[in-house]
Amino acid sequence: MTPPAASVGGGLPPGARFAGGAVAGPPGWHAGDAPADRDLAQCVACGLCLPHCPTYRLTGLEVASPRGRIAAMRQVATGRRPLDRVFEQAMDLCLGCRACETACPSQVPFGRLLEGARAQAEPGRAAPARLARWIGLEGVLGHPPLLTGAATLASLARPVLPPRLRRLVPAGRLRRRPLAAVTEPSGPRRGTVAVLRGCIQDLWYRDVNRATVTVLARAGWRVVVPAGQVCCGALHAHYGHLDAARRLARRNHPVLAAADHVVANAAGCGAHLRSYGELIGADDLAARVRDLSVFLDEHGGPPLRHRIERRVAVHDACHLLHAQRVRDAPRRVLGAIPGVELVPLEEPGRCCGAAGLYNLLQPRMSAALGAARAESVDRSRAAIVAVGNPGCAMQIGAQLAARRSAVRVAHPAELLAAASRP
Amino acid sequence: MAADPLTLGLYARDASIIEGGCALVVLPSSADEVQACVQVAAREGLAIVPRGSGTGLAGGAVPLGDALVIVTSRMTRVLDVRPEDRLAWVEPGVLNQDLADAVRPHGFTFAPDPSSQQASTVGGNVATNAGGPHCLLHGVTSGHVLALDLVLADGARVRLGSEGPLAPGYDLRGVVVGSEGTLGIVTAVCVRLTPLAPVVSTCLLAFPDPLAAARCVAACIAQGLVAAAMECMDQASVRAVEQYVHAGYPEDAGAVLLVELEGLAAGVAHAVAELGTIAGAHGATSMRVAADEEERGQLWKGRKHALGAVALYAPHYYLHDCVVPRTRLPELLADVYRIAAEHRLLVVNMFHAGDGNLHPLFVFDRGEEGVLERVLTASQEILERCVAAGGVVSGEHGIGLEKRDxxxxxxxxxxxxxxxxxxxxxxxxxxxxxxxxxxxxxxxxxxxxxxxxxxxxxxxxxxxxxxxx
Structure with missing residues (x-):
């Protein structure tokens, strides 16, 4: 018997070490919101998130994957890498769709990590980019009159906009007739529901808001649209303006908290309202917020009197499916409409690329994802694609228009309103 | 191509806890591009480290020093599916799950199903000769690779194996499967397709402790019960998994056994009854048969996500992979728990019981003084016990950096x-x-x-x- 050629368990060769122990220096974060070490430690780097990440799927790049982004954050947190342009770009390419959260067995709160990382990247941006973001988020979105003005300008300028932007701006006049402050139910009253009007939603999709109020009233609820509500602040939080997000949340909290229930018909807003507990400690409000589809699913919808003989595909908004973990409610609510045949979409749960401001900030990646989503909508041979979020509706609508597709985009509220006409 | 320090840092590790470093990362999208990269490396004398999704658990894709990392994540084309020949050609970056999805409409599957299958690449499966729960019935990756195209270190391109059942000459295909990228870089794989079973039944059995479950497994095999998969999870794994999937795993059980039976309806029904009898005789406290595809899916999702779910306990893990003869499983399990206790470590056990393939998983926080040393010492003791019991030091994860010594x-x-x-x-x-x-x-x-x-x-x-x- 010959002796072993090498010692047993001799350890690692030169250049290899065990990960997780080395701290090269103090954290590279500056003061303010930053990814928390506890959240970063939650990732065990198993890589199961990779195939669920739309940007990883398209690029194959580790830096465009959730695991890679977390590793990049860790490099800064352990002082190995500075907060630089490369880090900023790595965070910017993320959609914030949070599909990785649904896929993650370790339950890493990726959305929260990304918000912290973006808040850190913000001060280092080039001056023009910082200014544009400040004007857009803190200026326009935070101030309803400015937002109305900007939307009016966009509508007026629509004919001369480049095609890509033109398709994103919905055609038609901005609706001026405001929503009624109070709508009484058709039958006996079950309670009071406050509806979050939203900012973009109310400007370009006021019909959806009106349908939402109508559907809730027909389901027996007294519906209030509280005055004084402002933008929910979701975009501010997602794009690293967490202080502005907190200011908006503090304004909305007392305004919305008075009602028995709060309903959001935009998935992104609903998800963000439900995080008000974490953001400003408003757990009382956060716990009572429901997406319209969930609310109707829990409490029962309006009487459905008319048939809609159509094939309907449901596109899951990421902030409903991944951020709020709601999949079945919209399908149950829409499936209850007589005549509706629900058809599945390929690659369920895949982001359409709208992702808040993403379609403006990352046009190439956004367009690639949008085109793929529109193609799967077309292939489903649905007549209608139901979408519960304004960003997705604009994106999918624009991409369907670019394909000259006949599929119509509708919010579930609009279909329910049509089916529940007296 | 990437050479910025942040990106290079991201390719310094895989899903193991070993970390290295590299000089350059390239992401070719075709065999020609792989060949060109290898030729440049040959000219410059650079070491080459092939990488797929980086889900390996033994450090096989961890680069050292000035290596060139060749990533296959952009080589994701399913080149040809030929149901009549029961084979498919795929590029190495195709994900295992994507391959299974692509051939399912034809009535087939790719049998190796490692727990990482949703993320791991076929190329990585070939490199590690990957296993998975269903390899109990169907065998590991090597049995499902008919041929492969390889770029050698000097840039030459060769095809090993053949589409037919028998390739004359040396079985170099078999040599390359499991070689962990040390013999060349695979640019295309011809995989054997396995017909989908007509009927599949998934059973979940609860036991008072993992040793009882292991004895039940040995008894099943001894009595000739042919299962497609027999997976065991101890209570700590079940608790971690359940809070993630909510599949209805019994959290009060000391261990559970997930058994899948497949075949013709009558055969499966008979096997389910037989399993119930054997399990009852070995102390099983309950048995549940998944009612539908959704329930099956949830149960398997739980098993396949167990590794990541342990983050519930601590942020770092060290997953072992060793094999012992099935009859020695109860004794080895007892040793694993004893060794962990002696070193004051939390060990979680989830394993391919049918194959005798143990996966003791140490969960710890590296921030704790001296914990890594205790983990490494305990790991070595476990491996020595496995070998002493007639086993081997790796079942399916490969050797990589972790096990070579x-x-x-x-x-x-x-x-x-x-x-x-x-x-x-x-x-x-x-x-x-x-x-x-x-x-x-x-x-x-x-x-x-x-x-x-x-x-x-x-x-x-x-x-x-x-x-x-």
Whole structure:
């Protein structure tokens, strides 16, 4: 018997070490919101998130994957890498769709990590980019009159906009007739529901808001649209303006908290309202917020009197499916409409690329994802694609228009309103 | 191509806890581009580390020093599906799950189903000769690879194996499967397709403790019950998994056994009844048969996500992979729990019970002083116990950096020397994934030394001309 050629368990060769122990220096974060070490430690780097990440799927790049982004954050947190342009770009390419959260067995709160990382990247941006973001988020979105003005300008300028932007701006006049402050139910009253009007939603999709109020009233609820509500602040939080997000949340909290229930018909807003507990400690409000589809699913919808003989595909908004973990409610609510045949979409749960401001900030990646989503909508041979979020509706609508597709985009509220006409 | 420090840092590790470093990362999208990259590396004398999704658990894709990392994540085309020949050609970056999805409409699947299957690549499966729960019935990756295209370290392209059932000559295909990127880089794989079973039944059994579950498994196999998969999870795994999937795993059970039976309806019904009888005789406290596809899916999702779910307990893990004869499973499990307790470590056990493939998983926080040393010592003790019980040090994860120095537990210097000679024939300069798989001393020179009388000069003279020492 010959002796072993090498010692047993001799350890690692030169250049290899065990990960997780080395701290090269103090954290590279500056003061303010930053990814928390506890959240970063939650990732065990198993890589199961990779195939669920739309940007990883398209690029194959580790830096465009959730695991890679977390590793990049860790490099800064352990002082190995500075907060630089490369880090900023790595965070910017993320959609914030949070599909990785649904896929993650370790339950890493990726959305929260990304918000912290973006808040850190913000001060280092080039001056023009910082200014544009400040004007857009803190200026326009935070101030309803400015937002109305900007939307009016966009509508007026629509004919001369480049095609890509033109398709994103919905055609038609901005609706001026405001929503009624109070709508009484058709039958006996079950309670009071406050509806979050939203900012973009109310400007370009006021019909959806009106349908939402109508559907809730027909389901027996007294519906209030509280005055004084402002933008929910979701975009501010997602794009690293967490202080502005907190200011908006503090304004909305007392305004919305008075009602028995709060309903959001935009998935992104609903998800963000439900995080008000974490953001400003408003757990009382956060716990009572429901997406319209969930609310109707829990409490029962309006009487459905008319048939809609159509094939309907449901596109899951990421902030409903991944951020709020709601999949079945919209399908149950829409499936209850007589005549509706629900058809599945390929690659369920895949982001359409709208992702808040993403379609403006990352046009190439956004367009690639949008085109793929529109193609799967077309292939489903649905007549209608139901979408519960304004960003997705604009994106999918624009991409369907670019394909000259006949599929119509509708919010579930609009279909329910049509089916529940007296 | 990427060379910025942040990106390079991201390719410094895989899903193991070993970390290295690299000089350059390239993401070719075709075999031609792979060849071009390898040729540049050959000219510059660079080491090459192939990488798929980086889900490996033994450090096989961890680069060291100035290596060139060739990532296959952009080679994701399913090139050809030929149901009539029961085969498909795919690029190495195709994900295992995507391949299964692509061939399912034809009534087939790709049988190897590692727990990482949703994320791991076929190329990575080939590199590690990956297993998975269903390899109990269908066998590991090697049995499902008919042929492969390989770029050698000098840039030459070869095809090994054949589409037909028998390839004349040496089975170099078999040599490359499981070689962890040390013999070349795979640019296309011809996989064997397995017909989908007509009926599948998934049973969840609860036991008072993992030892009882292991005894039940041994009894099933002894009595000729042929299962497609037999997976065991102890209570700590079940609790971690359940809070993630909510699949209805019994959290009060000391251990659960997930058994899948497949075949024709009558055969499956008979096997389910037989399983119930055997399990009852071995202390099973409950048995549940999944009612539909959704329930099956949830149960399997739980099992396949167990690794990540342990983050519930602590942020770092060290997952072991060792195999013992099934009859020795209860005894080895007891040893694993004892060794962990002796080193004050939390160990979670989830394993391919049917194969005797144990996966003791240490969960810890590296921030704790001295914990890593305790983990490594405990790991070595477990491996030594497995080998002493007639087992081996790796079942399916590969050797990589993690296990290479444990190979002498299993193999003599002559055994290792023979392996090193194969490696040298493929890669004379030692640039393909260096430092992996074989321990540092295992070279042809050592082989000659071991065979001779200790006279180095005589041993060298006895070698054929051109032998690398």
């Amino acid at each position: 444990f190979l002498p537990l299993l193999f003599s210097a002559a055994d290792l020397g023979a392996q090193a000679c194969v490696r040298q024939a493929f890669d004379p300069d030692g640039r393909m994934n260096p430092h992996k798989v074989l321990p540092a001393g295992a070279r042809c020179g050592d082989f000659a030394m071991a065979r001779g009388d200790g006279d180095l000069a005589a041993a060298v003279r006895s070698l054929p001309a051109g032998t690398w020492i």
